[in-house]
Amino acid sequence: FTSAGIEPAAGPEATSPDGTGSYVDLGVQHVGDGFERNTLLGNSEFGGAGFAGIENVTGNVAPPLILASEGIFVLADDGLLGGNRPDGLSDATVATGKITASDADLFAFAFVAPAGDFFSAGHLILWDTTDPTNISGYYVGDEADRVDVITASITAGGNWTIQLLKPIDHIGGSANDALVMPFQVIVTDFGAPPLSTLVPISITIEDDIPVVSTNPAVIIDEDDLLTGIGNTDSNGDETPAHVTGTLGVNFGADGAGSVAFIDYGLDLPYGFSAATSLNGSVMTISQLQGGSYVPVVVVTITNSATGAYSVQIVNPIDHPQGTIPGYEDNVQFTITYRATDSDGDAGATDGTLIIRANDDMPVTFSNPLVQLDDDALPNGNLNGVGDDIEQAMTGTLNFNYGADGAGQVLWTSVGLDLPYGFWYSLSSDGIAMTITQLQGESYVDIATFTITNTTTGAYSIVQHNPVMHASGNDENNAQVTIAYRVTDGDNDVAAGSLSVNFDDDTPVIEAQTPGTEMLVNGDFSVGFEPNGDIWGPNSGIDSVGASGWTVVQVDGEGPKVLERVGDGLGLLHSSTHGNMVDLEASTGNIMISREVAGLTQGETYVLTFEAGRPDYSPSNTMEVLWNGVVVAEITSANAMQTYTYYLTAGAGSNTVAFREKGGTEEGYGTYLANVGLKTSTVLVVDEDLLPKETGLLPGGLGAGIEGGPGDATAAGVSATGSLGILWGSDNGSARDVIFSSSMNGASGLFSRGVAVIFSVSSDGHTLLATAGDRPVFTVTLDPTAAKGSFTFTLQSELDHRLNSVEDNLPVNFSFVARASDGDPVSGKFTVVINDDSPVAPTELRVSFDDDELVGFNGNPGGIGDGSSSNNASGTLAIQFGADGGTVAWSGATFISANHKLSHLITGSLIEIFQLQGEPAVSVKVMTATLDPSTGAYEIKQIAPFQHPAGADENEMPVNLNYRVTDGDGDISDGTIRVVIDDDTPVIDPALSGLTGANLIVNGQFLNGPFGAEQPGWGGQASSGNAIDGWTITGGAPLERNPANWYVPDPVGGGRVVDLDASPGNVSISQTIPGLSAGQLLTLSFDAARPAGYDAEFTVLWNDQSFGPFTPSSAAFEQFSIQVVANSGSNVLTFVESGASDFGGTFLANVSLVAASTFVDEDGLAGGIARAPGIAASKAVFIDEGTSCDQ
Structure with a gap:
């Protein structure tokens, strides 16, 4: 147009950039390639063009010539609301034009309704031509409402407009089919005469068709099969097995028709097929499985007007493999559907729907932690610090095969998580996996895991050996994670893991078996009145x-009164929250005691009790006594505390006592609870058994002395005991036991007053206790013993606390035992050291006689006189024992009534004084010295003693007492019994005719023969059936006792024989020759009974029997018998008749003397001598002597 000089009326500037016409911008979305440009153009510059060569005829002689009227105009359903644009054709809903006539007369225009039947929405279109310049086509709807479909209007200037308001039904169902609606306009020229012309306006109405759009891929998953066997959380899992949606379709201006699946255009993987239902609403996809097709996916159009659909997996799909193990494979299907609108038009293209069927695969789940415990192995120790309870050694791995069904479960090395030092071995079939650990220089099997059912995943575990755990103070754990592989029915794989925790075992100290309780009612539970x-x-x-x-x-x-108080009184609580007793009763301080029967002498028992001070008592003190000896003094705190003492039983019943010592003003004393006395397994060593140290002077340290008060039964000075270590399962060669580091340094013990220091060897196995440079004891630990052991060797004595008895000193040791993996346990053991105590000899008897004093006119002899001296010296048979010691005078005691004696000690000298005469004067009568180191003594009588009045030479005993004190303060008291025989006036034998010659040979048993002194006894036995002067009968030897054996030696010296020898009773006899018939004789002898034995004897004189005699005490008694002799030889016999119990009558000082000088009436005139006798006329008794007592 532009090149021809024609200005276009409208159009995109891009097509005519130099155009000057105007246009309305319709927008790109409304413009398609199929638009005819002439429909967009208005009137052009052709108007008014004339035709050359036609004659101008005046007047209305012909109808008007229409210069611009006809044309093809296109309207489209697409352009209506909901229409599918662009489709390559017009989408205009409005057509405009202008009818131009050839002359200048006035015109009138009127539309004529198109001929023929037209429909919209299935309804016949009706025409409203009431106003011919503005007609409309409409239909009556379902609700009897008027629905305008198309309108046509024209102006007085000839401008017309036709507008499509609703789609027109097209018949035929082809895509974009068109129909022509022939409109006509009557053009009337109002010239004279008026003339009309019928101008056709042909409107082509293009059809609208459905349009399908791209559908998002539908993803379905086997995991959510309706059977419920799928795994919804497996790797690659996407969506459920049942998915709904709406197919992408736009029915266009004609509205919805239907949507249906079609059987062509499908894209299915190999082995799959599809079938469509008759109405196209259901498509079933099947897979060839095992020789037959199995429906696997069903797609259903649930609403054909909207295209709504659902997709459902109905059976597991056998997915192909080759992807990453452990991730799900997908299978893709492409199916086709067709959309048809309400007037039967199908879309230009069919729609497709892509379905991706996601594979299901096995899923593994978290498995409970498997807890194994080294404790459960042989020798394991249960319930250590941090111990875990071992779980069952079987289980089932946690997984789900999913929709594809069961495959198998096997162990795998992929995914193992093993700590450093661990490794594994896997069987070729994957069923058994053994975890190993490097221990030392080789790998040791720790545990084997076996899958006992490869379908269910059932497994079992066998632990072979303990794990070598990291060392620590409790049962730390080592964790391994083993892996397994689950394969489902279509060979999908899932990986799982099983974590196993190996709890450590730790050594423990074996609980000590409680001893047997020997004390009754130590808890004070019975015998109290509420x-x-x-x-x-x-x-x-x-x-x-x-x-x-x-x-x-x-x-x-x-x-x-003994008062029992309840738990909590005075803010005190015993360990059992039970009974307590108050040792300061309302009536004052008390002592409670109880005899304990059934104890074995010398055995060690452990006394335990709890004691405390109530809060309202300012202070209290309690003594603990054992067999009358204070073994402890306790000042309690305001809390119940447990006390332990090791006590040694004495003979017979033993007594334990508790005595309150505190003040009595407050009425509250020590609270006592839970008293127990039990047998003890603690090891006891005894200082009594220490050997004598060499190079010591007399009175220094010597060999220990067995016996003594409180002496304990012990095997020696060295003892080995168990540490009670239960090593547990980690009982390897690397185990060890050492002394605790706290065992170095001061011990709190003393030896000979020197502090004892502990030092532990570098390897921790040996502890040496020293006092200065002197070793006191050595303790060694041995980890190779089954439960660990210790050996204690006592080398020197320790200082003990108590002085009067051989008390027990407990020494505690602490140690650390480490199992082979380094786990420690701490323990303690106690060794009890029984004290040694000095032993003073039994009472030493020394006889002095006033008769013997030089310068005092003593008269030897006399009734009851004994042979003695006035000076005695010797060395006390003191045994200081292992602790060493000294001896000193401790005093003097006097037994006689009205003795008037006193003493004075100055250092090693004791002096004895007596008040004598009238007026009384203090006379020094005796002195004695005592060497403190050696025990050498010397006793001297200086002046006569003033004896009690009597008719014979009675005795006055003086006991010189001494005390032996050993190095740690133990004491033993002894006595030298000095017996001073009186002096008496006597009749001079030369003047009286008396004779005192002893007719008995060896009456003091000084002569033998006797054998050597017997070890441990010191006595002797006769070597045959006779000794000097005596004949022995009875089948046993005659035993001669050592000095002071059981009984102090009798006055007058000599030796003592025992008539009950070790094998049995004996008799001794002697023949006395040269006696005269009727001679009167006095037989005298001393006899005694040893303590604990039986003594009874009979005296035979020829055929005459005297007795039986039964000595009643352990002191010698003097017996005297008058016998009459036969002429010539007479026989004297002593016959033991008591029980044969290894000890009988002790016999000494046998004497037979003439009784007196006498006269016999037979000699008188007329007398008759009827019996043998001595005849004399008279006897004269003259006393011309004096005694020392004057």
Whole structure:
């Protein structure tokens, strides 16, 4: 147009950049390639063009000539609301034009409705031509409403407009089919006469068709099969098995028709097929599985008007493999559908829907932690610090095969998580996996995991050996993670893991078996009368001894009441929250005691009790006594504390006692609870058994002395005991036991007053206790023993606390045991050291006689006189024992009535004084010295003793007492018994005719023969059936005792024989020759019974029997018998008749003397001698002598 000089009326500027016409911009979205440009153009510059060569005829002689009227005009359903644009054709809904006539007359224009039947939405279009310049086509709707479809209007100037309001039904169903709606306009010229011309306006109405759009791929998943067997959380999992959606379709201006699946255009993987239902609403996809097709996916159009659909997997799909193991494979299907609008038009193209069927695969789940415990292995120790409870050694791996069904479960090395030092071995079939650990220089099997059912995943575990755990103070854990592989029915794989925790085993110290309780009612549970709980729960009193405890009032003669108080009183609680007793009763301080029967002498027992001070008592002190000896003094705190003492039993019944010493003003004393006395397994060594140290002077340290008060039974000075270590399962060669580091340094012990220091060897196995440079004891630890052991060797004595008995000193040791993996356990053991104590000899008897004093006119002889001296010296048979010691005078005691004696000690000298005469004068009568180191003594009588009045030479005993004290303060008291024989006036034998010659040979048993002194006894036995002067009968030897054996030696010296020898009783006899018939003789002898034995004897004189005699005490008694001789030889016999019990009558000082000078009436005139005798006329008794007593 532009090149021809014609200005276009409208159009995009891009097509005519030089044009000057105007246009309305329709927008790119409304313009298609199929638009005819002439529909966009208005009137052009052709108007008014004439035709040359035509005659101008005046008047209205012909119809008007239409210069611009006809044309093909296109309207499109596409352009209506909901139409599918662009489609390559017009999408205009409005057509305009102008009818121009050839003359200048006035014209009139009127539309004529198109001929023929047209429809919209299935309804016949009706025409409203009421106004011919503005007609409309419409239909009556379902609601009887008028729906305008198309309108046509024309102006007086000939401008016309036709507008499509609703789509027109096109018949035929072809894509974009068009129909022509022939409009006509009547043009009337109002000239004279008026003339009309019919101008056709042909409107082509293009059809609209459905348009399909791209559908998003539908993803479905086997995991959510309606059977419920899928795994919804497996790797690659995407969507459920049932998906809904709406197919992409736009029916266009004609509105919805239907959507249906079609059987062509499908794209299915190999082995799959599809079938469509008759109405196209259902498509079923099947897969060839096992020789037949199995429906696997069903797609259903649930609403054909909207295209709504659903996709459902109905059976597992056998997915192809080759992708990453453990991730799901997808199968893709492409199906086709067709959309048809309401007037039967199908879309230009069919729609497709892509379905991706996601594979299901097995899924593994978290498995509970498997807890294994080294404790469960042989020798394992349960319940250590941090111990875990071992779980079952079987289980089932946690997984789900999913929709594809069961395959198998096997162990795999992929995914193992093993700590450093661990490794594994896997069987070729994947069923058994063994975890190993490097221990030392080789790998050791720790545990084997076996899958016992490869379908279900059932497994079992066998632990072979303990794990070598990291060392620590408790049962630390080592964790391994083993892996397994689950394969489902279509060979999909999932990986799982099983974590196993190996709990450590730790060594423990074996619990000590409680000893046998020997004490009754130590918990004070019985024998108390309730008092209404006034002193706390279960309080009461025992005032009658019903509890079995003996109560003594310490501070006077008050009521003997034992008060029981309840738990919590005074803020005190025993370990059992049970009964307590108050040792300061309402009546004052008390002592309670109880005899304990059934103890074995010398055995060690452990005494335990709890004691405390109530909060309202300012202070208290309690003594603990064992067999009357104070073994402890306790000042309690305001809390119940447990105390332990090791006590040694004495002979017979033993007594334990508790005595309150505190003040009595407050009425509250020590609270006592849970008293127990049990047998003990603690090892005891005894200082008594220490060997004598070499190079020591007399009186220094010597060999220990067995026996003594409180002596314990012990095997020696060295003992080996168990540490009680239960090593547990980590019982390897690397185990060890060492002394605790705290064992170095000061021990709190002393030896000979020097502090004892502990030093532990570098390897920790040996502890040496020294006092200065002197070793005191050595302790070694041995980890190779089954439960560990210790050996204690005592090398020197220790200082003990108590002085009067051989008390026990417990020494505690602590150690650390480490199992082969380094786990430690701490323990303790105790060794009890029994004290040694000095032993003073039995009472030494020394006889002095006033008769022997030089310068005092003593008269030897006399009734009861004994042979003695006035000076004695010797060395006390003192045994200081292992602790060494000294001896010193401790005093003098006097037994005689009205003795008037006193003593004075100055250092090693003791002096004895006596008040004598009238007026009384203090006379020094005796002195004695004592060497403190050697025990050498010397006793001298200086002046006669003033004896009690009597008719014979009675005796006055003086006991010189001494005390032996050893190095740690133990004491033993002894006595030298000095017996001073009196002097008496006597008749001079030369003048009286008396004779005192002893007719008995060897009456003091000084002569033998006797054998050597017997070890451990010191006595002797006769070597045959006779000794000097005596004949022995009875089948046993005659035993001669050592000095002071059981009984102090008799006055007058000599030796003592035992008539009950070790094998049995004996008799001794002697023949006395040269006697005259009727001679009167006095037989005298000393006899005694040793303590603990039986003594009974008979004296035979020829055929005459005297007795039996039974000595009654352990002191010699003097016996005297008058016998009459036969002429010539006479026989004297002593016959033991008591029980044969290895000890009988002790016999000494046998004497036979003439009785006196006498006269016989037979000699008188007329007398008859009827019996043998001595005849004399008279006897004269003259006393011309004096005694030392004057």
